[in-house]
Amino acid sequence: MVYDLIIIGAGPAGITAAIYAARKKMNLLVLSKDIGGQTLWTGDIENYTGYQIVTGVELTEKFREHIDTYKISVNENENVLSVEKLKDSVIVKTDKEQYSAMAAIVASGKTPKELDVPGEKEYKNKGVAYCATCDGPLFAKKRVAVIGGGNSALDAAISLSKIATEVHIINISDGFTGDVIMQEAVKGAKNVTIYNESRVKSIKGDKFVKSVEIETPQGVKDIVLDGVFVEIGLVSNADFIKSVKKNSLGEIEVNCACQTDIAGIFAAGDVTSVPEKQIIVAAGEGAKAALSAFRYIIGAKDKV
């Protein structure tokens, strides 16, 4: 069977695209690792129109309820391996199946960037963590490091400084890039030590993390600790699509109608080159991508 449209991802961009496509009665399939994407991991959201305040979990539930009111096939826990244009169709291969559609929208978002140092993979969830809000409480009265210098790193450092005995911030540049108000909070905490112009060389331990080896301007040193929180930004989930044009950050380049450089392949949300990574921006881009795809499919059907 050939679908009209396959949407990859079910964060705010993918879900909004699916709702718009369903209302245009498109024959539609959604493929995603999860529902909500980064929205699920966001704490309090105070800038999504219509909600003065809503948590990421609540907004994700609202998204799920909304998509459930339409008869849309949503395949969760399915990983897309490749997206390719073949003649007039788009072929999407996953770890379970191969699908064909007239058009596709890539709305696969971003995920936290990894350090890519020895020990990181081995000790994931054994001291290495990527979500201070989630896993922070397990490090009460323990020693931790936060890697990074942006807002998410500072936010993690502030919350960890309240429960951990020591917080070491390892920051690759010569100063923090996060908001000044957060920088002040970090600098004011007595149990926080800052290492600027420093990078992690390796993470060591036995069953669990025991230390990190860091390179500082003063030389290489080991810090004995129990936890390492990696907060060094995000990476685009676009490795599975090779053929489209991307920018230097690995984001898919789109024009103002969410078209990529390949006809029939559209993209929306944080995976694209569109500036401002916001839930409401991603949702709006998803709507645009679905309507653009609708126009493209009508045109393609007319040609046959």
Next chain:
Amino acid sequence: MDRKITVYSTATCPHCIRLKEFLKNNNVVFENIDVSSDPVRTDEMVKKSGQMGVPVIEIDGEIIVGFDRDAISQKLGI
């Protein structure tokens, strides 16, 4: 059949909230351990699961790490 089900979680982690909602929606009775306020049970979770991520669910002595809906459904027959 009475099962012993324990969920180790924190109040703020999204998958903990989703896991607990999932169990409640399926009328599964469970004991919830908030690891942020119970260091003894936290150590117990770390020892049993061999890792430090939440959520962890223990069903009749068997440990499942994360909100693995398929594995949990299969184990509980729901």
